[in-house]
Amino acid sequence: NAGVTQTPKFQVLKTGQSMTLQCAQDMNHEYMSWYRQDPGMGLRLIHYSVGAGITDQGEVPNGYNVSRSTTEDFPLRLLSAAPSQTSVYFCASSPGGAKNEQYFGPGTRLTVT
Amino acid sequence: AQKVTQAQTEISVVEKEDVTLDCVYETRDTTYYLFWYKQPPSGELVFLIRRNSFDEQNEISGRYSWNFQKSTSSFNFTITASQVVDSAVYFCALSEARNFNKFYFGSGTKLNVKP
Numbered sequence: 001n002a003g004v005t006q007t008p009k010f011q012v013l014k015t016g017q018s019m020t021l022q023c024a025q026d027m028n029h030e031y032m033s034w035y036r037q038d039p040g041m042g043l044r045l046i047h048y049s050v051g052a053g054i055t056d057q058g059e060v061p062n063g064y065n066v067s068r069s070t071t072e073d074f075p076l077r078l079l080s081a082a083p084s085q086t087s088v089y090f091c092a093s094s095p096g097g098a099k100n101e102q103y104f105g106p107g108t109r110l111t112v113t
Numbered sequence: 114a115q116k117v118t119q120a121q122t123e124i125s126v127v128e129k130e131d132v133t134l135d136c137v138y139e140t141r142d143t144t145y146y147l148f149w150y151k152q153p154p155s156g157e158l159v160f161l162i163r164r165n166s167f168d169e170q171n172e173i174s175g176r177y178s179w180n181f182q183k184s185t186s187s188f189n190f191t192i193t194a195s196q197v198v199d200s201a202v203y204f205c206a207l208s209e210a211r212n213f214n215k216f217y218f219g220s221g222t223k224l225n226v227k228p
Binding site for chain 2: 031033035040041042043044045048050058088090092094096097100101102103104106107
């Protein structure tokens, strides 16, 4: 199993550009989530999904879109990048139910200039 | 209000010392889960432990132990005989029965273990 994979590892964007961060998991997990990590603030939930076709907002959803067309993939779209979106982004998946610990991908470091 | 508070921003110890990382949480749910994750300098997040709210037994795994006290809403993590490889940022997290998929993370404690 590759676990949770994320691409790219690093990305630099100019303000106003859009892009998609990719996330995939091969563990057949129902639940997937996106977090951003900023210094001194821990991880904050952006969006999450409880299964294919079902998504919901987390704590900081503004400026981001998600969709979940398959169990394996959960891409995160930045619609119009802003410097405030400079962060490290982590995707996670979990089996759900009584085993809800989340398994994280390696992260994507995004810089918006 | 923050649901998970890790008041210790950074701790430095010398190898072989014991160290305790504090975690205080806040929830109105009677059913919830608490977690600890480790983030070494390489950046990945590693799951360490999950505890549900009905199980207040302390847990020990090698040099790691966890103390869960509902009376003080705390879930503290102790590393015994610390090693340089323990140097990392440690995060405590909470998920509640109303939505187990939503995790609330603390701001993390950076542990520096010096040789």
